[in-house]
Structures are given as structure tokens and as C-alpha cells.
Amino acid sequence: MTEPAGRVICDITISADGYAAGLDQTEERPFGDDGGDGSGAGLHSWMFDTPDENRAEIDRLNTAGAFIMGRNMFGPVRGAWDRPWNGWWGGDPPFHAPVFVLTHHAREPQPMDGGTTYHFVTDGIASALAQAHAAAGDGDVTVLGGATTVNQYLAAGLIGELRLHIAPLTLGAGTRLFEGVPPLKLEQVTSRAASRVTHVTYRVLP
Numbered sequence: 001m002t003e004p005a006g007r008v009i010c011d012i013t014i015s016a017d018g019y020a021a022g023l024d025q026t027e028e029r030p031f032g033d034d035g036g037d038g039s040g041a042g043l044h045s046w047m048f049d050t051p052d053e054n055r056a057e058i059d060r061l062n063t064a065g066a067f068i069m070g071r072n073m074f075g076p077v078r079g080a081w082d083r084p085w086n087g088w089w090g091g092d093p094p095f096h097a098p099v100f101v102l103t104h105h106a107r108e109p110q111p112m113d114g115g116t117t118y119h120f121v122t123d124g125i126a127s128a129l130a131q132a133h134a135a136a137g138d139g140d141v142t143v144l145g146g147a148t149t150v151n152q153y154l155a156a157g158l159i160g161e162l163r164l165h166i167a168p169l170t171l172g173a174g175t176r177l178f179e180g181v182p183p184l185k186l187e188q189v190t191s192r193a194a195s196r197v198t199h200v201t202y203r204v205l206p
Contacts, residue, residue: 006133006140008158010150011061013043013165013197014177020147022174027076030088035169043167046197053194057165062094065139066132068125070149071103074118081107087118098135100128102149125152147175154181154204162186162202 014020021040022033029038036042046054071078075085087093092113100119107120121128132141143153153159164177178184186202193199 006065006136006138007160008129008153009064009140009142009161009163010145010153010159011142011163011165012145012147012150012177013046013167014147015043015167015169015171017170017172018176018178019171019174020145020150020177022171025072025076025175030076032174034171034174042169046165046167046194050194050196054197054199057163057199060163062096063140064097064142065136066097067095067099067142067144068128068132068149068153069099069101069144070146071101073144073146073149074101074103080105086110086112092116098132100132100135102128125149125156125158129153129158147177147179150177151179151181154178154184157206160204161189162200162204164200164202166198166200168196168198 012020021031025032026038031038031040031043034040034042041048047058051058074087077083077085093116096115098117098119100121102125103120103122106122109120110118112118119131121131129141143150143159150159185205187205189201189203191198191200
């Protein structure tokens with residue numbers, strides 16, 4: 001069996017103390033107690049308030065051949081799909097590629113404008129990764145988040161590169177990257193400081 005050609009990448013924004021979201025996330029406050037209104041504006045101000053300063057990192061976000069995300073990142077609907085929900089990103093999501101959503105509740109694929117199709121995977125992270133690799137061909141697969149999903153892939157040894165965007169604030173509690181993940185050996189590949197973020201890329205060593 002040949003190895004997949006593309007890399008498996010994590011690309012995620014975290015606070016200086018490692019949190020990707022605060023406590024008490026709701027539909028109205030998807031990032032919970034994030035020090036603001038719950039929209040993640042503080043964590044992600046580098047993307048929205050200073051985009052020119054971070055153009056290279058923003059442009060690189062959605063260049064993978066396929067993406068994986070957890071059910072909680074996809075939206076606030078819990079349990080069975082009891083109402084229509086097609087993600088936070090509107091009718092033309094920014095991915096323009098297949099997105100594999102981890103869930104315990106089956107659902108038919110949901111095509112969107114611009115080339116994005118959401119596929120709902122009920123048989124675990126390895127299956128989602130295999131499907132994403134098949135869809136991406138020679139392209140990379142990016143595990144977008146949230147942190148709980150990334151931690152599952154890290155714990156399973158399935159991520160090869162970590163792209164962290166570290167915002168200069170602390171949350172104190174919430175959903176934390178590396179929670180429950182065994183010790184990792186990391187090789188720093190790049191780092192760059194900007195006014196509202198520090199971008200660090202690590203290679204995950206075997």
C-alpha cells in the first residue's frame with residue numbers, strides 16, 4: 001500500500017496559554033468566554049483587523065486539497081440533525097474543496113457554492129483522514145479544528161505539521177490545544193512575529 005502523497009497539517013489560532021476557545025460556547029457566542037463578545041474577535045483579530053500584515057498566512061489557510069473539522073467547529077447543532085445547518089461560512093464557504101466533518105449522526109453530503117462539499121463522517125478520525133487523502137490526491141489535508149479534534153489527531157500520531165497562530169491574550173480556561181496529547185517532539189520550521197499574532201510552524205517528529 002502506497003503512502004498518501006500530501007502532508008497532514010494542523011492550522012489553528014490559539015491564545016498565549018493555548019486555548020482555541022473559551023468556556024460556555026453557545027450559538028450566539030461560538031468562542032464562549034473569549035474576553036469579548038464570544039465571536040473570537042480577539043483571537044482572530046490578526047486575520048480581520050490586520051490582514052495585509054498577515055497576507056501570506058491568510059492566503060495559505062485554504063490551500064489544502066481537503067479539510068477535516070469537528071462537529072463543534074461546523075456549527076452549534078448537537079445530537080441529531082434536527083434543523084438545517086450548513087456551517088458558519090454562508091453559501092460560498094472559503095474552502096473550495098471537500099470538507100470532512102466528524103459526527104456521530106449520519107447525514108447526506110451537502111454541496112455548497114464555490115467547490116466546497118461537506119461530507120459527514122460517522123466512523124472516526126482515521127476514516128475521515130483516509131477519505132480526505134483520497135479526495136485531496138497529491139494535495140495536503142488540513143485539520144482545521146477545533147482543538148479537541150486536533151488533539152485526537154495529534155494523540156494518534158497523524159499530524160505532520162503544526163501551524164500555530166498565537167494571539168497575545170490569555171483565556172484561562174476553555175478548549176485547549178495539546179490537552180490529553182502525549183509528549184511530542186517538534187522541530188521549529190518557521191516563526192514570524194506580527195503586531196497581533198506570532199506565527200510558528202513546527203514539524204512533528206516521529
